[in-house]
Amino acid sequence: MNSVTEGSGPRVLIAHGLYGSARNWGVIVRRLSDAFTVTAVDMRNHGQSPWAESHGYEDMAADLAEAIGGRAHVVGHSMGGKAAMVLALTAPERVDRLIVADIAPVAYSHTQIQYIEAMRGVDLSRVETRGDADRQLAGVVPEEGVRAFLLQSLDVKGRRWRLNLDVLAREMDRIIGFPGDLGGVFEGPALFLSGAESDYVRPEHRERIKTLFPNAKFAKIPGAGHWLHAEKPREFEAAVRAFLGGMG
Incomplete structure (x- = not known):
C-alpha cells in the first residue's frame, strides 16, 4: 500500500475517497505534521497502490490495519470514511480517535x-x-x-x-453500500464531520451512527459541501486538530 508520511508525534492515518489519492491530502498532511506523524495512503486500486480484484470495505479496512501496524488516530473521507468505520468496528484496538468526513454507515443510492x-x-x-x-x-x-x-x-x-x-x-454497488453484518461497536471517541452544504449525512442517519458509534459527536463546516477538506482546508484542519487534542 503506497503512502506518504510527514511530521512527528501521535500517529494520524488519512484514507481518501473514491477516485482520490494521498496527494489530494498534501495540504492537510503538511499542516498537521507540526504536531502529528501524518500518513496519507493510496487506497487499493487508486494512486500508486496495488490493484486488486476486490474492492469491499472489509478488504480496505484490512489494508488500513496493515498500514497502521499498531495504533493511530484515523481520518477517512467518503469511501475512506466507510473503510475507516469498518476498521474501527472490526479492529477497534487499531483506532484511537476516529474522524469520519461527510459519510454515514449506510448504503447510498447515487452511483459514481x-x-x-x-x-x-x-x-x-x-x-x-x-x-x-x-x-x-x-x-x-x-x-x-x-x-x-x-x-x-x-x-x-x-x-x-x-x-x-x-x-x-464492477464493485460500485459495494462502494456505495455498507457492510451490514460486522457485529461490532466502536466505543472510542468519534467525530462525524460534515459539510453544511452536503446531504451525505442526514438527520435520519444519526440513529444508525449512534448505534455503531455510541460516543459519536457531530459537527458541520459552514459553506462546505462533500469535498469539505478541499473546499475549507483551514476549517477542516482546525476541527481535526481540536478533536485530536490541539497540538497532539
Missing part, C-alpha cells in the same frame, strides 16, 4: 459510475498534456473542479489512469 464512463471515454492516444484530457472530459463532465480532481489520477506520460476503472465499476 458516470465518472468511470467519462474517464474510459478519454482517448489516451491523443493525450500529450493534461489539458488535452481536460478538453475531452469537458464534454461529459462540465464541472471544472471535478475534472481537475479526476485528472490528478491521470499518468500523462504513461497515458494511463492510476485507477483500476474496471474493478471500481
Whole structure:
C-alpha cells in the first residue's frame, strides 16, 4: 500500500475517497505534521497502490490495519470514511480517535459510475498534456473542479489512469453500500464531520451512527459541501486538530 508520511508525534492515518489519492491530502498532511506523524495512503486500486480484484470495505479496512501496524488516530473521507468505520468496528484496538468526513454507515443510492464512463471515454492516444484530457472530459463532465480532481489520477506520460476503472465499476454497488453484518461497536471517541452544504449525512442517519458509534459527536463546516477538506482546508484542519487534542 503506497503512502506518504510527514511530521512527528501521535500517529494520524488519512484514507481518501473514491477516485482520490494521498496527494489530494498534501495540504492537510503538511499542516498537521507540526504536531502529528501524518500518513496519507493510496487506497487499493487508486494512486500508486496495488490493484486488486476486490474492492469491499472489509478488504480496505484490512489494508488500513496493515498500514497502521499498531495504533493511530484515523481520518477517512467518503469511501475512506466507510473503510475507516469498518476498521474501527472490526479492529477497534487499531483506532484511537476516529474522524469520519461527510459519510454515514449506510448504503447510498447515487452511483459514481458516470465518472468511470467519462474517464474510459478519454482517448489516451491523443493525450500529450493534461489539458488535452481536460478538453475531452469537458464534454461529459462540465464541472471544472471535478475534472481537475479526476485528472490528478491521470499518468500523462504513461497515458494511463492510476485507477483500476474496471474493478471500481464492477464493485460500485459495494462502494456505495455498507457492510451490514460486522457485529461490532466502536466505543472510542468519534467525530462525524460534515459539510453544511452536503446531504451525505442526514438527520435520519444519526440513529444508525449512534448505534455503531455510541460516543459519536457531530459537527458541520459552514459553506462546505462533500469535498469539505478541499473546499475549507483551514476549517477542516482546525476541527481535526481540536478533536485530536490541539497540538497532539
